[in-house]
Amino acid sequence: SRQILKEQLNLDTFSGIIRLLKYVIAFTFSVEGIGALFLATRFVPRFGWLKGIWYSIFQAISAFCNAGFDNLGDSIYPWREDPVVNITIMALVVIGGLGFLVTKEILQKRKFKILSVHGKLVLTITGILIFFGALFFFILEYSNPETLGNESFGVQVGQSFFQSVIARTAGFYSVPIGSLRDSSAFLLIILMFIGGSPGSTAGGLKTTTFGVLILSTISTIKGEKDPVAFNKQIGSGTIRKALALVVVGLLLVISVSFLLTITEKASFIDLVFETVSAYGTVGLSKGISPDLTTFGKLMITLTMYAGRVGPLTLGFAISNRTNPSKLHYPEANIAIG
Template sequence: MSSIRKYINKIGLNPPRVLILGFGALILIGTLLLNLPIATKTGESIGLVNSFFTSASAVCVTGLVVVNTADYWSLFGQITILILIQMGGLGFMTMATIVALLVGKKITLKERLVIKEQLNQKTISGLVRLTKYVILSTFIMEGIGAILLSTRFIPKYGTIKGIWFSIFHAISAFCNAGFDIIGESMVPFVGDYVINLTLCLLIIIGGLGFSVYIDISKNRSFKRLSLHSKLVISITIILIFIGMIIFYSIEQNNPDTLLNFSRGEKVLSAFFQSVVTRTAGFNSVDTSMLYDTTAFIMIILMFVGGSPGSTAGGVKTTTFGTIILATLSVIRGDKDVVVFKKRLNQNIINRSLAIVSIGLTLILAVSVILTITEDANFLDVLFETTSAFGTVGLSRGITSNLSDIGKITIALTMYAGRVGALTMAFAFAQKKNQYPYRYSEGNIMVG
């Protein structure tokens, strides 16, 4: 035992490593459970590759599926998927904290550091209180969402099935997972305002980030909010309405998507698709029939994703906003990057550049691999890969036809997208000694 402890200390399980290993362990546990014959309606095991893919998709709150969730998985399988979604959305350390608080165990400093990394906080001050708030607010919002959804699901599917559908989709929406047990996602409810707006609200709230909720609850005026909250809210609103306008403008005359809808249904569908595209994965129209231009715009939205410290994936809204603001400041010739009368630190700009660069590199590398292993056109492959990295869950219809190599590659991409590419880089990067001097400055030509 002493030799094991020495080895653990030697490899240095820093918070990023604990985080990625924790999510990895959760995926493996889910793989074993979903591989059991009891998890399927046919009573036959789905196989390790498919169970691994589904578990990764659930834990990473993505929503990509190799089989129809409603038709293939038994109640045991669906409950397992839902638990994995909830644990993946809240984070395994948050769930571990729930257990610790229930049994009266103290939260150690190392555990607080991991929670800090998971919730994307700057300090460890008040982390346990924040975790309690996250847990309580999550269950309250999911509960309210389930009640609203039940007003439509119970009349349509009956009491027991309607309640189960309401709970499942409320959790799936808030955690930005996109899993559905209807069988056709939200296509049957394309014109239902209650279903669409409830899901959108849950998705938006889940994608804002837990620290933003606290800020809003304390400071009810936009002017008094922190710079982070202001930027998150502003960029979220801008992206939602830009996406909606573009989707409506391009798809309104598409006979396979919006053409045959009323004007109200077209606007509702465009709004719903804009919201879910950035990270949720539901769909109210057939995404495989979208025009290529719309699909490419959706790829950009999926790459951006939600906000830091939330249940969403992608490079995050604040990262995207920082890059845009930095670019504009260079164009204007400004010395500093300023937003809401605050100057952004250069480290934030450098970190944003690193996140976007790593994300683009990963997406392009995976896309190239899939063009070799899969029989699909490049746009569909790029769409699938970006959806996996952004933990979105939308697909152009190629997921179920992926080869085993393709499924494993996409599953690993979902994993990287959920824990964060930069977090993985920090976890395994070797720290170099910091020397008390700087090299002389050199100049190069760029652009």
């Protein structure tokens, strides 16, 4: 229905939904087609025309849709030294994770300073997460012989950026995820929980939700009344919605992780990793999924479903409050912190 499209594409009104949907279809096929052509330059010489083209199309669609499904067998690991494959996959994942409204705005306006506050915030938070995610991943893993330790400096840097991009809901891997240090796994947990941007093919908490809470926290620390983003005030309703999404996400992850620690034999960090990966619809795994009990597999499955549908359902509940309560209660002062 139009209501579902409105929420899925992060629209405020119903106007222009069909026109935007036509753009989404055309843009999706165009980007995936270009990505498939780049991948074909590597896959066709390796696998032949038929398999090479099929693998190229499959990987391009999987990357743009932030799915992470792999028909090569070992994901991108055998291609970790190939810049064309890595850059193409990363570009598709990032573009797919920005959101269709943002990509349309970029194509129309082409200048950062005239983008909407939403577009600026999405691009800024995305850039920060990619850069600092790659930086910390490199610092934590460059001496690990089972991941980056035996690679050249260029490959180490490239794979650090690759995993930083991919962790935010795509699910490909270019290093053995099961061999990561606990600190690196925790870094990926943070990135997976944040995820991509609203109205995109990505899952997770969403970059704008994270950005709004950070700006709100900064304004509170500085003693300012209202948080500001790019010289525009962030509404209290937006802040409440962001807070609600974070609380729901954290409660879900904490609850499922707690239950898994009771029924499963894996380490705590591995169980949290699997849970957050499911919540963010990422698909990365520390390799324990096949060994989970039936209950554990069921919980991971339900978490995947809740991670995809839960925030959207909450959005419906918030946006459909057409008859707000007319009662106004007196304020109460509660000690915080």
